Amino acid sequence: MKKRSRFLQVPIEPFTVDPELKADEILEKMERISFQGRSLGVAHRVWQKMLGDDVTIFMGMAGALSAGGLRMVVAYLIEHRYIDCLVSTGANLYHDLHETRGRHHYLGSARANDAALAEDRIDRVYDTYASEEEFCDNDVWIGDFVTTLEERPYTSREFLNLLGNHLWKETRQEGILTAASRAGVPIFCPAIADSSIGMGLSQGRHKKRGSGHIDIIGDIVESANLVIRRPRTATIVLGGGTPKNFINQASVQAEFFSSAVGGHKYAVQIVTDVPHFGGASGSTLEEAQSWGKLATDAAQVTVHADATIALPILVTALARSSSALAKKRSRPDFDPSRREMVIDGAAISCETFEETE
Amino acid sequence: MKKRSRFLQVPIEPFTVDPELKADEILEKMERISFQGRSLGVAHRVWQKMLGDDVTIFMGMAGALSAGGLRMVVAYLIEHRYIDCLVSTGANLYHDLHETRGRHHYLGSARANDAALAEDRIDRVYDTYASEEEFCDNDVWIGDFVTTLEERPYTSREFLNLLGNHLWKETRQEGILTAASRAGVPIFCPAIADSSIGMGLSQGRHKKRGSGHIDIIGDIVESANLVIRRPRTATIVLGGGTPKNFINQASVQAEFFSSAVGGHKYAVQIVTDVPHFGGASGSTLEEAQSWGKLATDAAQVTVHADATIALPILVTALARSSSALAKKRSRPDFDPSRREMVIDGAAISCETFEETE
Amino acid sequence: MKKRSRFLQVPIEPFTVDPELKADEILEKMERISFQGRSLGVAHRVWQKMLGDDVTIFMGMAGALSAGGLRMVVAYLIEHRYIDCLVSTGANLYHDLHETRGRHHYLGSARANDAALAEDRIDRVYDTYASEEEFCDNDVWIGDFVTTLEERPYTSREFLNLLGNHLWKETRQEGILTAASRAGVPIFCPAIADSSIGMGLSQGRHKKRGSGHIDIIGDIVESANLVIRRPRTATIVLGGGTPKNFINQASVQAEFFSSAVGGHKYAVQIVTDVPHFGGASGSTLEEAQSWGKLATDAAQVTVHADATIALPILVTALARSSSALAKKRSRPDFDPSRREMVIDGAAISCETFEETE
Amino acid sequence: MKKRSRFLQVPIEPFTVDPELKADEILEKMERISFQGRSLGVAHRVWQKMLGDDVTIFMGMAGALSAGGLRMVVAYLIEHRYIDCLVSTGANLYHDLHETRGRHHYLGSARANDAALAEDRIDRVYDTYASEEEFCDNDVWIGDFVTTLEERPYTSREFLNLLGNHLWKETRQEGILTAASRAGVPIFCPAIADSSIGMGLSQGRHKKRGSGHIDIIGDIVESANLVIRRPRTATIVLGGGTPKNFINQASVQAEFFSSAVGGHKYAVQIVTDVPHFGGASGSTLEEAQSWGKLATDAAQVTVHADATIALPILVTALARSSSALAKKRSRPDFDPSRREMVIDGAAISCETFEETE
Numbered sequence A, B, C, D: 001m002k003k004r005s006r007f008l009q010v011p012i013e014p015f016t017v018d019p020e021l022k023a024d025e026i027l028e029k030m031e032r033i034s035f036q037g038r039s040l041g042v043a044h045r046v047w048q049k050m051l052g053d054d055v056t057i058f059m060g061m062a063g064a065l066s067a068g069g070l071r072m073v074v075a076y077l078i079e080h081r082y083i084d085c086l087v088s089t090g091a092n093l094y095h096d097l098h099e100t101r102g103r104h105h106y107l108g109s110a111r112a113n114d115a116a117l118a119e120d121r122i123d124r125v126y127d128t129y130a131s132e133e134e135f136c137d138n139d140v141w142i143g144d145f146v147t148t149l150e151e152r153p154y155t156s157r158e159f160l161n162l163l164g165n166h167l168w169k170e171t172r173q174e175g176i177l178t179a180a181s182r183a184g185v186p187i188f189c190p191a192i193a194d195s196s197i198g199m200g201l202s203q204g205r206h207k208k209r210g211s212g213h214i215d216i217i218g219d220i221v222e223s224a225n226l227v228i229r230r231p232r233t234a235t236i237v238l239g240g241g242t243p244k245n246f247i248n249q250a251s252v253q254a255e256f257f258s259s260a261v262g263g264h265k266y267a268v269q270i271v272t273d274v275p276h277f278g279g280a281s282g283s284t285l286e287e288a289q290s291w292g293k294l295a296t297d298a299a300q301v302t303v304h305a306d307a308t309i310a311l312p313i314l315v316t317a318l319a320r321s322s323s324a325l326a327k328k329r330s331r332p333d334f335d336p337s338r339r340e341m342v343i344d345g346a347a348i349s350c351e352t353f354e355e356t357e
Helices: A023-030 A035-052 A066-079 A090-100 A114-119 A132-146 A156-171 A176-183 A196-207 A216-229 A241-257 A285-290 A307-321 A323-328 B023-030 B035-052 B071-079 B090-100 B114-119 B132-147 B156-171 B176-183 B196-207 B216-229 B241-257 B285-290 B307-321 B323-328 C023-030 C035-052 C066-079 C090-100 C114-119 C132-147 C156-171 C176-183 C196-207 C216-229 C241-257 C285-290 C307-321 C323-328 D023-030 D035-052 D066-079 D090-100 D114-119 D132-147 D156-171 D176-183 D196-207 D216-229 D241-257 D285-290 D307-321 D323-328
Strands: A056-061 A085-088 A122-125 A128-131 A233-238 A264-271 A294-304 B056-061 B085-088 B122-125 B128-131 B233-238 B264-271 B294-304 C056-061 C085-088 C122-125 C128-131 C233-238 C264-271 C294-304 D056-061 D085-088 D122-125 D128-131 D233-238 D264-271 D294-304
Touching (some): A023 A035, A023 B023, A023 B307, A035 A264, A035 A294, A056 A066, A056 A241, A066 A090, A066 A307, A066 B035, A085 A090, A085 A176, A085 A241, A090 A132, A090 A156, A090 A176, A114 A122, A114 D285, A114 D294, A122 A132, A122 D285, A128 A132, A132 A196, A156 A176, A216 D196, A241 A264, A264 A285, A264 A307, A285 A294, A285 D114, A294 D114, A307 B023, A307 B307, B035 B233, B035 B264, B035 B294, B035 B307, B035 B323, B056 B241, B071 B090, B071 B176, B085 B176, B085 B241, B090 B132, B090 B156, B090 B176, B090 B196, B114 B122, B114 C285, B122 C285, B132 B156, B132 B196, B156 B216, B196 C216, B196 C241, B216 B241, B241 C196, B264 B285, B264 B307, B285 C122, B294 C114, C023 C307, C023 D307, C035 C233, C035 C264, C035 C294, C035 C307, C035 C323, C035 D066, C035 D307, C056 C241, C066 C128, C066 C176, C066 C307, C066 D035, C090 C176, C090 C196, C114 C122, C122 C132, C128 C132, C132 C156, C156 C216, C216 C241, C233 C241, C241 C264, C264 C285, C264 C307, C285 C294, C307 C323, C307 D035, D035 D264, D035 D307, D056 D241, D066 D128, D066 D176, D066 D307, D085 D090, D085 D241, D090 D132, D090 D156, D090 D196, D128 D132, D132 D196, D156 D176, D156 D216, D216 D241, D241 D264, D264 D285, D264 D307, D307 D323
Parallel strands (some): A056 A233, A264 A294, B056 B085, B056 B233, C056 C233, C233 C264, C264 C294, D056 D233
Antiparallel strands (some): A122 A128, C122 C128, D122 D128
């Protein structure tokens, strides 16, 4: 009898409908279908592996996910320590702050009359609206907070931790910033200047000369030292952008100073960009291996999907399949509230890279 | 006190994580977030409305969905009459037949060595493999069946019904073709010449001169008559392609002959193409209104997502939220096994359009 | 001195601005940059190679290219025999016929009010408008022509040749259909049932029972025999869809009957779809090699771009760089006006595949 | 006689092939076709309008355009003042510096074996390679330069001007950084921390404690003051990302302090992202109007295309059609070499916003 090709090993199992399935059960079945459905199933599996291993889990977050209704999903991941360190765009933190302060974003239409919206001072993000007036009030609120700080540079990580604390004191409301401050999860925001958080900082400086200094080069040093101190890492990327690259850069930079660093051991990216235009947001995880950003034997998967579809399902599934794993996992112990961040009891510098031999 | 803008009515409700949620509960919460997550939630809602109304529900199916593991989801929709009429590419029917005949598609890699696959005669569809030899055997099987038919033109609808019956007799296995034949759901395949079903037909003709005639112009007449007879319609499109347009064309063509036809009352499309390159697959449902394909007051939604992610979740949700609706709905009664299709007890022509006043 | 890596061979040469450059000179410089710019430059080079070799050049055409202003570019390619055989969607032929008959498509807006357009009976294709009334008149015109034909099945190739002749006699205007009829370039339209050409055919049948039979299975046999007779082939694909697959299918089908057939020797595809959703339109040329659609050593390139950008530049460039090549090339001599198409003086069947040893 | 619809005004003019056409002639003809071809033609027209008006022209640049062979095109735009102010990602400036220092990027393959590349320490950007060793040498070179600066914060604009000067002194080679320093065109890099320029800065600090401070909040104040001083602006965006938003933010921030600011008067964006996932990179220019980023009567166009295709053609065309316009245009006179940037002879602050009445 004829030998089967070595390429034909595991059959596709057509997805069968069962109305009572829960999210994790759906994703487990999707591992055996094709295309991006399979990728989403594999993402669930790879994240579980991260939780069962001793790795520091970075999450990068770009795109209008907070305005778009995913901020409490990210807060959940922080509180239950499915992730250890968040790298975000400023906009996601700003829209989180907006809602934590009791305001809202609103259901809108992608085919709106933008001139009419402009007349009413309504800002549109695709199918979502917000009040510009309320946004201006946030800017003032951030600016006022900025004037209470010392006249010295703050890393974005230190600043955002203080901002989260201040927000918690004032609101006692859950959200990304408040959850991170309370859970000791550091947040980096390398492109903070390109956001309304940055605008608030600039208004603080306008009020009080010499204030509003963010030391984003310190963030580079600190994030690399974090990896040097804990060289086994994993990355979960939502939407590409500066967070995706910043996480990879921390690994590459750390590798210059420590031979123990060998690229992320696990990687999940949920992106809508494509590789063939050469931009970093859409670049493949394979490409990341050429740079040493990702270990060549890493467990990794790219899901080409909108995070507003993929994340609610993926995190609902994880919450059911992996809560025990998340509770007992070996996770780093951070104190991001100090000028020098403390990792597992010892401070790291934002001035000099830690050299190891 | 200041009046709120009329644009700020319904707040976004951030998705909160609950591990025990079932698919319909997840999608109901997603209606209150943004972007494509919201769209998927709305698709669930619009489909429910279709089931509660007295409309003929067309489904269009393009892309490698059968090879990719969704054939039993479509079979479920047919069996439980969440849809009334399927328009498909030939490939989806062929890959369905392949598995119904007991063969498989296999998990593969999108970064395969295609020269090595070619040596082993393995055909690749992105991350999915199949045996070319088994495919050739299907072609022979189809060709042999074709030679048993009369020497006259068959609409694709009649041919596919007979093919499904033959397949059921031989295999007693569930699948799209067999479910449709058994449930009396007609399948149209306007581009059957561009598929391996077409190749099988051509091999039948090679074996027996004069066989293998498919009357795809008859399909146009018949599908328009179907709409003329039941002018209230809905459309669910997976992936664009010829099925999307053929369904719309039936409505446009019917409108020439019957003033009762006014475009689809409901429309859901799950597509990955975009509108700005002008192709029909990515065209918006708004654009369809200019043509009269869609009623200008239709309940409609486009979901920009891979069907291998969207469909398993959407149909799992529907199966739980709407099985009662599906059971008691007013649905058309078809007999697609005759040369002239019978609709609600009366035959329609594939030669002349039915004129009404 | 240290050895350079084998991977670093040919440097990128930054594109330098020269206002006097012509299209071919621009594309030649673009071969030395990156991403899709390079791909477009390579497409120009690969097409030149086709013209210099003894191959039958197929072109596939999907997407609204005729409505969108590219019909005279395609007519130019036909007239000057940069291509030998066209496979098209019906819509592209229909919109060509519309303009050849002296009507127009119009500049419009992608953000139009579609309800207002519907009231005026204006059909929209993204940013382009047309009069529905004029379209209906075309349908009648096609239907009337159909009633003049014999009551027998016509391959789409034979029918379209006759339609082009009729159109030329009536209008004496250049276009795709008229150019192809005059130049002896066959046009196949496997999905003719999914287009307004198909609607015209159905209206012909409505007028005269028994007319309007298109034998699209005959097209499969004939296109495969074309490849069997001339086994060295090349393919240029615009926009994917049924034409892309039909051209590949001809090659795969031919291979069953002739060992001389080994897949396309050259391939250029200009597409906007992506591979990762599994659809055939976006599938890679590498994947095509696993199926034997494309020779594993083929010169091939995929350009991810809208054809309305890529094609005007590419064909303007070719017209300057390669007109001598196009004039003196070894090209097939077709007579597509007969019931049995004549290739290099001998007829081929649309009933049985030609078997060779 | 029947009245034509008001929607049918200007017919599409099918593109006709003329081998001798130059780039501007091609683009002028493309204004009369459809889809993205038309958009590219309109982009040429809108840019011409900018040059003929008295506006400050911002350009944003994201994606791997410098590595990909477009750095000399951007340098040309700077030297000939088709633009007045550049906002860039750090990577584009870094890859520019790499080549200005005499190194290269190399033609590579998108289907490379990344593990093999990693072994050779070759970094891949889609189809383009570079030597990691040479990159490390750049980092050292930047770090050494950083240690020569004063121990105070520098805006990214001041730092990049000094870096460009230093690079010119050492190399006398053209490029983006050197052209900008010589032409007095300011460059902002709000996300400098997320790039190898940032890594070089961090290595400077590692060498000399207290160095490497970039005041990106100062960039916000300064860029807004630039708009307040010259409230009529235009924007050209390549690829979205932080530059796109930073340019819009400058306008929004300026509006808080000056009623003369009313959003960009002209806007061209060449992007590959799409709007429907909610991210800022793909957001429409219409949406920008709701925020006041763009005047509601602005002349604007979005081109959905890879910049490596669109930019060489567009700038070649502009260089021919508009060099006289560019020479005689009213353009701002900047001195970006001072700690406080000088605009038309007067310094602006990076500490406080300029308030006007």
